[in-house]
Amino acid sequence: MTQHAGKNFPRPTQESQPFWDGCRNGELLLQRCSDCGEHQFYPRMMCCHCNSDALAWVRASGHGTVGSYTVVRRPVSQAYASDTPYIVALIVLAEGPTMMSNVIACDPADVAIGMPVEVTFEQWSEQITIPMFRPRRA
Numbered sequence: 275m276t277q278h279a280g281k282n283f284p285r286p287t288q289e290s291q292p293f294w295d296g297c298r299n300g301e302l303l304l305q306r307c308s309d310c311g312e313h314q315f316y317p318r319m320m321c322c323h324c325n326s327d328a329l330a331w332v333r334a335s336g337h338g339t340v341g342s343y344t345v346v347r348r349p350v351s352q353a354y355a356s357d358t359p360y361i362v363a364l365i366v367l368a369e370g371p372t373m374m375s376n377v378i379a380c381d382p383a384d385v386a387i388g389m390p391v392e393v394t395f396e397q398w399s400e401q402i403t404i405p406m407f408r409p410r411r412a
């Protein structure tokens with residue numbers, strides 16, 4: 275885990291703590307509105323579709339597609355140097371929300387918009403596990 279020293283670690287909030295707890299347990303959780311049925315990400319106190327506060331945490335499929343991406347070849351700091359080149363992508367989840375993440379286990383030459391991906395998890399510390407995405411085989 276020391277290979278993540280110096281990276282930008284997420285700081286869970288009261289709203290996002292259940293999400294990070296889910297990641298630590300190997301589950302991708304999203305908020306789902308009990309009134310309109312829509313999912314949302316990032317975590318909020320109210321539904322971004324209908325303003326209801328009747329939100330529940332549900333397990334997402336972990337499936338999505340690459341909506342957009344960039345390949346990072348120059349690290350933002352030394353902490354990321356050994357990761358380059360790496361893929362930063364907007365993942366359009368099957369449930370609807372978009373999540374910024376990394377596509378791993380994928381040659382940067384092979385990533386493509388519309389590519390099916392699935393979630394996988396990378397433990398950075400005892401508290402923080404990061405959801406990442408890898409190519410999904412049909």
Ligand SMILES: [Zn+2]
Nearest residue numbers: 307310321324
């Ligand atoms: Zn709603």
